[in-house]
Amino acid sequence: MRKKIIAGNWKMNYCVNKGEAFVEEIKNSINTDEVDVVICPNFVSLDRISDAIDGTSVKLGAQNVYFEDKGAYTGETSVDMLAAVGVSYCIVGHSERRQYFAETDEIVNKKAKKLLEKDICPIVCVGETLEERESNTMFEVVEKEVRDSLADIDKELIANKVVIAYEPIWAIGTGKTATAEQANEMCKFIREVVAKMYDEATAEKVRIQYGGSVKPSNANEILNMSDIDGALVGGASLTNDFVAIVNY
Ligand code: PGA
Secondary structure (H helix, E strand, C coil): CCCCEEEEECCCCCCHHHHHHHHHHHHHHHCCCCCEEEEECCHHHHHHHHHHHCCCCCEEEECCCCCCCCCCCCCCCCHHHHHHCCEEEEEECCHHHHHHCCCCHHHHHHHHHHHHHCCCEEEEEECCCHHHHHCCCHHHHHHHHHHHHCCCCCHHHHHHCCEEEECCHHHCCCCCCCCHHHHHHHHHHHHHHHHHHCCHHHHHHCEEEEECCCCHHHHHHHHCCCCCCEEEECHHHHCCHHHHHHCC
């Protein structure tokens, strides 16, 4: 039985004081062992949010990382730096990073591997554009992203540490949610790709989230689908809606 994982991706929202106040307000209502709950604030808020969730079951996630250990990489943040403030998950390859910051599958793969070296769980995002869905190339596109982003990662790590987030780009921040069936169809397909890359046992264990306009009104249906093991929540993670989603 795969434990559900619900992660809030704050993106570039909330300065530290506001973020901290929000976490103080909701933390008791999202303190649960039934699902893994992760909050992903911006880099400069990680340390204070880490303190704010201390003593709860809520985990800290980052939104990005760099794959080099240290050195002359102005503006970048290493895995050790994340670990030092208590980060246990890190989103990699979000479509906004792929689109605005030219992140490729190869970069995503390097980041995921570096995170795993230090025992931080990567949340690896994949997903097709509207054009790709309409031209029916979405399975091809997503398969390539999954294969290339997860290349050369040990199957034990895939089964126990890696989280895959299926986020159709056309459903992110648009209010357009994939239907629960569409989301499940792709998550199931991703599981089949993992089975082809590794084996059935690994595919049965890997957790696959859906992300894209998840809100309280659709969370229950989405999270009860056979192959969806959680949600990556953007906009709705900034309000009390997040509490409702966690308690779906
Ligand atoms: P959204 O974002 O929930 O605002 O659509 C999801 C995401 O980008 O992770």
